[in-house]
Amino acid sequence: MNEAQKILDIFIRIQEHSDAFQHKQDGLLDEIGLTEVHCIDCIGMTDHPNVTKISEHMGLTRAGISKISKRLLSKGLIERYQDPDNKKEIYFRLTEGGQSVYDAHKKIHNKVRQEWMAFFEHYSDDEKVAILRFFTEINDLLYGKSTDKLEKEK
Amino acid sequence: MNEAQKILDIFIRIQEHSDAFQHKQDGLLDEIGLTEVHCIDCIGMTDHPNVTKISEHMGLTRAGISKISKRLLSKGLIERYQDPDNKKEIYFRLTEGGQSVYDAHKKIHNKVRQEWMAFFEHYSDDEKVAILRFFTEINDLLYGKSTDKLEKEK
């Protein structure tokens, strides 16, 4: 994923959390929380997702994911399974209902992404370069250069 | 407040909420939450602040502010007073302790603002214009042109 795409995803994350956006997801967010949708997204994208993996991926605690997964289970959006050779780890997969939430979210996500890209295209090449540089540098400043991330957390 | 300053304040708000920033406020945020500091800031800036005014200014509910003010009272950072002619509204003012929190926060805020401005100065005039335009347009897009805000909420 290149820098421009990373920035787009940052925008989308901000937008998702802004009140203005809530209305756009008609239906989706009525019964399911935003975090739950993201959790579904994560489960849909990850290979053998368990509580630990999801929590790392989403930046939440294991305890939090444990509870969210409980909610998703009770809503019938995901189900649990295990490897017979490993009685410790518990994996999740999407049910049919979960898959349709996943698809709906992806669809919205892509639409929003398109809109941002279109918005971005209004600018001249020089302007785009400037904006991109600015965000890349801010991102590095606030969170450190991406690849160093794991290193620092030790 | 001009566009550039608005944008700086948006950055600062983001930065305040980012984990990276928490460490910078050494001391300040140990005993007092970020929201509480913002509430103190609001009380310090507002004329005759009451629960309703603060809640509108901070974008939280009256119930929320009611509870936060309770915490701040118990910490001795603010005190209540009333207009003898109005037995309904209750106003707040900073105590000496509250004032020093207010000052410390303002100091940090200004320092961070300076840092952002310095960061911004690394860019050429053309780049600055592009970046500024970009943020102004995003801001308008997401939240509507500022002056229309109240109109829309009706």
Added chain:
DNA sequence: ACGTCTTTGTTAACTCGTCAACAAAAATAT
């Protein structure tokens, strides 16, 4: 002056996530 409507601040019940403590399983060391 009086009844109605609105505003104000508070509280209880709830949601959502954190932290801390834990038991069970797995990995590692000896």
Added chain:
DNA sequence: ATATTTTTGTTGACGAGTTAACAAAGACGT
């Protein structure tokens, strides 16, 4: 192989804010 350490998922207590319901005070219309 067995003891120790680490990893994993869950739970209870908590913190922070929301919604809904409420009483008290004020504003307003007549």
